[in-house]
Amino acid sequence: MPRLPAPPLPKILQPKPKRPGEERNGAGPVSPVEAGITVVDWIDERTSLSPALRWLLFRKVPRGINWFYTLGSATMFAFLSQAVTGVFLAMYYRPDASGGAYESVRYITDDAFLGQFVRAMHKWGASVMIILIFLHMARVFFFGAYKYPRELTWIIGVTLLILTLAMGFTGYLLPFDQRSYWATIVGVNINAGGPLIGPYLADFLRAGPEFGATTLSRFYAIHMLLIPGAIVALIGAHLYLVTKLGISAPPWLKVNAEPESDQSEV
Amino acid sequence: MNQAEKEAYLREYSILKNEGKPFFPYAVAKDAVMAAITIGVIIYLALMFGAELGPKADPTTTTYVPRPDWYFFFLFEVLRVMKNVPMFTPMATIGVPTICMILLFLLPFYDRSPERRIERRPIALAAGLATIFAIAFLTYSGANTGSPNSVDMKPPSSFTAEQVATFNAGKLVVGQSGCLACHTIGDNGNNGPGPPLTHIGSIRSAAAIASTLRNPTPPMPSFKGLAQQYPQKFQNLVNFLSELQ
Numbered sequence: 001m002p003r004l005p006a007p008p009l010p011k012i013l014q015p016k017p018k019r020p021g022e023e024r025n026g027a028g029p030v031s032p033v034e035a036g037i038t039v040v041d042w043i044d045e046r047t048s049l050s051p052a053l054r055w056l057l058f059r060k061v062p063r064g065i066n067w068f069y070t071l072g073s074a075t076m077f078a079f080l081s082q083a084v085t086g087v088f089l090a091m092y093y094r095p096d097a098s099g100g101a102y103e104s105v106r107y108i109t110d111d112a113f114l115g116q117f118v119r120a121m122h123k124w125g126a127s128v129m130i131i132l133i134f135l136h137m138a139r140v141f142f143f144g145a146y147k148y149p150r151e152l153t154w155i156i157g158v159t160l161l162i163l164t165l166a167m168g169f170t171g172y173l174l175p176f177d178q179r180s181y182w183a184t185i186v187g188v189n190i191n192a193g194g195p196l197i198g199p200y201l202a203d204f205l206r207a208g209p210e211f212g213a214t215t216l217s218r219f220y221a222i223h224m225l226l227i228p229g230a231i232v233a234l235i236g237a238h239l240y241l242v243t244k245l246g247i248s249a250p251p252w253l254k255v256n257a258e259p260e261s262d263q264s265e266v
Numbered sequence: 267m268n269q270a271e272k273e274a275y276l277r278e279y280s281i282l283k284n285e286g287k288p289f290f291p292y293a294v295a296k297d298a299v300m301a302a303i304t305i306g307v308i309i310y311l312a313l314m315f316g317a318e319l320g321p322k323a324d325p326t327t328t329t330y331v332p333r334p335d336w337y338f339f340f341l342f343e344v345l346r347v348m349k350n351v352p353m354f355t356p357m358a359t360i361g362v363p364t365i366c367m368i369l370l371f372l373l374p375f376y377d378r379s380p381e382r383r384i385e386r387r388p389i390a391l392a393a394g395l396a397t398i399f400a401i402a403f404l405t406y407s408g409a410n411t412g413s414p415n416s417v418d419m420k421p422p423s424s425f426t427a428e429q430v431a432t433f434n435a436g437k438l439v440v441g442q443s444g445c446l447a448c449h450t451i452g453d454n455g456n457n458g459p460g461p462p463l464t465h466i467g468s469i470r471s472a473a474a475i476a477s478t479l480r481n482p483t484p485p486m487p488s489f490k491g492l493a494q495q496y497p498q499k500f501q502n503l504v505n506f507l508s509e510l511q
């Protein structure tokens with residue numbers, strides 16, 4: 001079976017070459033590490049995934065990349081945290097306006113094991129994600145990273161921003177306490193006052209002209225299926241473009257008139 | 267950017283990229299540290315502040331002040347500021363946000379200069395800072411002025427100190443009770459379905475107002491519950507309305 005060429009890892013992460021005495025002659029049990037490698041090779045032989053992974057992981061990033069460039073991936077981790085805590089909340093939540101929704105959230109908050117903690121993580125995670133997404137956008141804006149050839153990355157990003165805010169809006173109704181109910185009524189009415197699609201959007205959100213029994217399950221479906229699905233797909237597209245085009249260099253970096261590599265060869 | 271500038275950028279970028287390091291593990295290490303900090307902050311906030319659950323939603327009361335989550339304060343604030351000009355209200359709510367959204371989407375298409383250093387992009391710098399300050403200011407004032415329900419009115423200067431006190435106390439109850447959804451008081455609130463209350467004190471006696479609040483004609487909701495649970499608040503409300511001469 002052809003072996004993959006070694007990835008360009010830094011020295012400390014590379015496996016040490018075997019000492020002469022250590023050589024095994026193919027006999028004896030396979031070590032766990034080698035078994036793992038065999039499994040990876042087996043999968044790779046069938047899927048050819050590894051070129052994609054190498055393309056993703058061992059691409060170069062320009063020098064001078066600083067901490068501001070971590071804001072995008074931090075946003076993604078906040079989203080993943082929302083996804084995980086959201087799954088646990090969905091195990092207990094019941095989207096039933098006529099009795100059930102509020103009680104199930106009360107159960108999560110007061111009785112379920114670690115329920116209040118998971119709910120609090122989901123709630124505060126939303127704020128953290130919103131802050132991070134705005135910071136990430138500010139870094140992209142001030143670094144001019146949305147310019148050619150990264151315009152499409154920016155457009156997908158704006159869509160992600162809108163979807164993230166929509167997550168905040170739809171999620172706010174779900175606990176179905178006074179605060180969330182009245183804030184959402186006002187929010188939907190604001191939509192209804194908008195131009196062109198405003199009234200239709202409001203009708204769609206309410207599931208009819210009135211705020212009714214199906215409104216809550218509609219918000220729930222939008223909040224936990226529709227928008228997260230769209231966000232996952234768009235993050236995929238966003239990251240594909242980032243990898244394909246390369247992460248932009250800090251704007252203050254200039255190419256040396258004589259590239260360093262040439263000098264070292266002289 | 268014209269074709270030459272695009273090619274120049276791509277050439278320069280490919281050199282900078284080649285001088286760089288592989289994404290794994292160098293950039294991944296920083297991302298991992300940042301991810302750990304992010305999760306740490308979320309856990310810290312969750313442990314410190316928890317998640318409260320208010321009283322159950324009750325569609326039959328209008329006695330609740332709608333409050334969105336803090337990151338929508340700036341939108342509510344736009345609504346509150348513009349609502350005094352009825353013609354602007356649709357503009358203020360969906361109109362202005364829609365325009366901002368379109369401007370954000372199209373940014374790479376109207377900002378076409380090849381310059382990327384922010385100190386050499388004065389218009390972008392000014393616009394970026396102005397946006398940040400505007401959103402920060404609107405969020406701040408949205409957090410402090412309460413909901414679009416609050417009554418923005420000064421007591422007449424002829425009032426005694428005592429009258430001013432009841433006026434301000436009652437004004438608060440009106441804001442909390444959602445009367446402005448159906449009535450105007452001065453420049454505040456929606457005109458209809460209820461009649462304007464701006465001069466209600468000169469039309470009705472305090473006793474008549476109180477009995478209307480207890481037993482109103484539908485669609486106005488009854489405030490009997492308020493009168494029983496918080497007699498003082500109810501009294502402030504009635505006093506305030508009868509002071510509206």
Ligand code: HEM
Nearest residue numbers: 069072073075076137145146153154157158160161247248
């Ligand atoms: C769910 C939300 C988002 C996620 C998970 C996300 C993720 C990322 C990641 C991981 C990167 C790599 C570089 C970096 O971290 O800075 C990136 C780059 C980028 N993002 Fe986002 N992003 C999001 C939202 C946005 C938004 C709201 C915008 C702008 C409106 C945006 C525009 C861009 C652009 C233009 C780049 C390329 C930057 C460069 O090449 O230097 N993204 N994004």
